[in-house]
Amino acid sequence: MIKNKRASFDYMFLKTYSAGIKLSGSEARFIRSGWASLTDSYCYFIEGELFVKGLSVHQGTKNMDHEPERPKKLLLKRKELKDLQKGLDKGITIVPIKVVEINGKFKLEIALAKGKKEYDKRETIKARDAEREKNRELSKL
8 A cells, every 4th residue: 555645744635535546567576576665645626537646656667668667547427527527626636645556456545635834734743743642641540
């Protein structure tokens, strides 16, 4: 599983979706072995179809028959695509959260997200620190 750790810090997730990814064989092999990154990735529409850019699948030393930074098509139902398109019209962005493998197929979890302000980020840090402190106290008992 490949996660976009920065996304939960920078965005508030409003609604999540699970989308299939159209991959080549070598891309699937390298994602399965953990050679991928979601850093600085985003989703966008071209002619009613959703693509993800920035999902980089690193090339190994052998069988390099794919382009690491190529945009990958996401597979969603028509109704879900319309919902996402409406969200973009309201000034909300589509952020990739993580890539998971389910029954040999790769799914990209995406979310309609709204950017956090600086004070929201500070609140997130405070909540995380409080949770960490609470866990430390429980582990001492």
